[in-house]
């Protein structure tokens with residue numbers, strides 16, 4: 001759960017959605033610059049804008065921390081008028097917010113993009129619960145390593161969905177009817193005093209500040225405390241919005257716990273206090289509810 005991938009360049013304009021500006025724009029020759037027009041990514045990697053997703057996201061994050069700005073800019077001027085022809089959807093979306101990408105730089109900042117971890121499955125989508133299959137972003141098949149390659153959701157949607165459906169049909173055909181039984185809910189319902197909007201804002205702020213592109217122990221501990229507060233405040237809630245918030249806070253809490261446990265930097269998990277990868281941490285962390293949420297190394 002510590003491996004949350006960030007996309008380096010999401011549109012960062014007041015009132016506009018966090019629309020992704022595809023990496024293909026950089027592939028075609030656009031530059032990432034700060035307010036002074038400097039191509040700062042070149043300072044950390046000679047590949048500049050063509051460096052990996054994690055490298056570029058981290059360079060932007062650090063530039064934002066250094067400058068105190070809310071965004072950097074994607075400058076499409078090297079593409080000239082070709083920018084709008086080659087990327088009509090991006091051009092049209094930006095135009096809706098008053099931005100002409102052939103003449104004006106696009107304000108961008110990193111955004112959460114893909115959860116590499118998830119429910120542990122085998123290569124047929126089977127989880128540890130008999131009859132429960134998971135596929136898609138929610139599943140952890142292990143195929144993405146610590147740094148998913150762009151567009152590999154296709155693998156999840158085309159390959160693993162089919163495998164999971166076949167395996168589930170096979171399981172249903174072989175298993176006696178009535179299995180498995182749903183787990184009995186033991187918690188007593190109670191009203192939550194937390195306004196869900198406040199809870200979502202608290203979660204968002206805590207994760208961005210403490211479990212974002214670059215993490216460290218202090219920030220992760222603070223984020224974990226905030227997530228746990230929301231978990232506690234929504235526990236046993238019976239409205240849909242409270243239950244959704246409870247599920248999100250529980251997931252966020254697992255992200256923080258896993259990121260704290262992995263004492264190294266690897267792939268898209270970047271710890272400023274532990275910047276090197278360590279052989280000791282080569283492998284997966286798997287959390288087991290029945291074993292008190294401890295971590296098991298699963299190589």
Ligand SMILES: Cc1cc2nc3c(=O)[nH]c(=O)nc-3n(C[C@H](O)[C@H](O)[C@H](O)COP(=O)(O)OP(=O)(O)OC[C@H]3O[C@@H](n4cnc5c(N)ncnc54)[C@H](O)[C@@H]3O)c2cc1C
Nearest residue numbers: 019020112113114135136137138150151152153154156157
């Ligand atoms: C902005 C953006 C751009 C992306 N671009 C690319 C790309 O170019 N290439 C690429 O490969 N990947 C891309 N990704 C990643 C990819 O889109 C996702 O990984 C993929 O769509 C996930 O599909 P999914 O079906 O597993 O999950 P989702 O699309 O998240 O579907 C899960 C569904 O389950 C529903 N649901 C949730 N809880 C419940 C419940 N309790 N009961 C019933 N239903 C429920 C949700 O409403 C949702 O409809 C992008 C992601 C983002 C955010």
